[in-house]
Amino acid sequence: MKKKFFLYLSLFTSVFLIDQISKLWAIKNLINNSINIFPGLNLSLIFNRGIVFGTFNSNSTVLFLIVSSIIILISIFFATYLFWRYKKNFDITPEILVLAGALSNILDRFVHHGVIDFIDTYVKTYHWPTFNLADTFIFVGLFIIFARELKEGFKNES
Template sequence: MNRLSRETFWGPFSLLGFAVALAGFLADRLHKWWMLHVYDIASRGKVEVTSFFDLVMAWNRGVSYGLFAAETTTGVVILVSFALAVSFGLALWLARVDLKLTAVSIGLVLGGAIGNVYDRIAYGAVADFFSFHAFGFYWYIFNIADVWIAVGVGLIILESVWPGLAGGAKNEESGGKSPR
């Protein structure tokens, strides 16, 4: 049986990925704090920014597009537990990557996920503010954490489909291979 080692939890780009995650989490927290407590979006209702973009206050009790809405404490605990398990899996994946771009991408997803977990713990739901719409079609309402997650996933897909296209530098110390 393979025993757990330091490399199981920490890799060559772990620090980079966790720094990106922390920056993403803090940007999300700062924005949500400002929207809720300084700008007070809840008392303003819909704020039309452009003909296709509004600022609104929406509490998402579910996951993407409001799926699996959690109306009870048990439901919130289940969603938080699931998000934390996924975040732990992302952290383990981060320890194994050998491309900076992949580490940044995972960091973005991790920072966004933890930002939304914070909301679920603090408020029982995720605070969303951005509403894009055009030609009678309304996109779902989202927040900065959702942007980090979408960009991170997009970069992971880009790197998976076209390796090296995005200029991801491999770990030079190990010739691009994981030190394990």
């Protein structure tokens, strides 16, 4: 159990640091600058004060605090779920991805007054909302959790 704990802690720390380092790089290199990697992918810095995909993005301090508080509460509930799964000796790798990404984005909210997003993907004139590596880790973790729960549901029906 101790070995697993340190593996999970290492994964959490790695995901958190990779995201934070990428954001520091973005702040240093993308202020007033956009980098075209190839058609369909730009690196462009934005500060998202809203939630996923820029929803509720606003300069309103009250809205920012409400959204941030809700995100923190959801993260606390999710961390509680993660620790419950850990105590039951379940694999919590996808939960670690989600929590590390969420906490990295929460840190941005308080240090930079918004989440640092910089990955801009597009097809022709349609741009997907700008995102960051934490968002990617969160998406992958949630996808794995959803697939796992779906698989378990089908198993229980059989």
